[in-house]
Amino acid sequence: MEKLKAEPLGAEELQKVKNEAKANAYRRLSSPFYIALQLLVYDGLGDWHYINTYAEEVDRVGAADLQRVAKSWFPPDLKNVGTLLPKR
Numbered sequence: 001m002e003k004l005k006a007e008p009l010g011a012e013e014l015q016k017v018k019n020e021a022k023a024n025a026y027r028r029l030s031s032p033f034y035i036a037l038q039l040l041v042y043d044g045l046g047d048w049h050y051i052n053t054y055a056e057e058v059d060r061v062g063a064a065d066l067q068r069v070a071k072s073w074f075p076p077d078l079k080n081v082g083t084l085l086p087k088r
Contacts (some may be wrong), residue, residue, distance in 0.1 A: 004070045008063035022055045 009017075028034040035051075042050040050057070 001070055001074045004067060005074070008067050011063070014061075014063050014066070018058050018061070021058050025054050025058075 025038075028038055038051050039048045042048045
């Protein structure tokens with residue numbers, strides 16, 4: 001997060017993340033259960049039609065948007081750090 005807050009994501013890496021998000025959304029359309037689940041979530045967010053525009057909305061996100069959100073949602077004073085230690 002600190003790196004993302006300090007410098008914008010590169011164009012190639014951003015496109016990779018967008019492609020993955022859209023591919024996952026497309027895969028969720030292959031099951032009636034997941035279609036219903038998505039419709040419920042989107043309706044809860046205010047508009048079930050979002051299922052039809054998700055890919056376009058993902059494409060509209062830019063590196064500056066991610067950086068802005070990272071700065072506002074992940075301030076240093078709200079950071080939790082965990083350490084995982086192997087079981088001995």
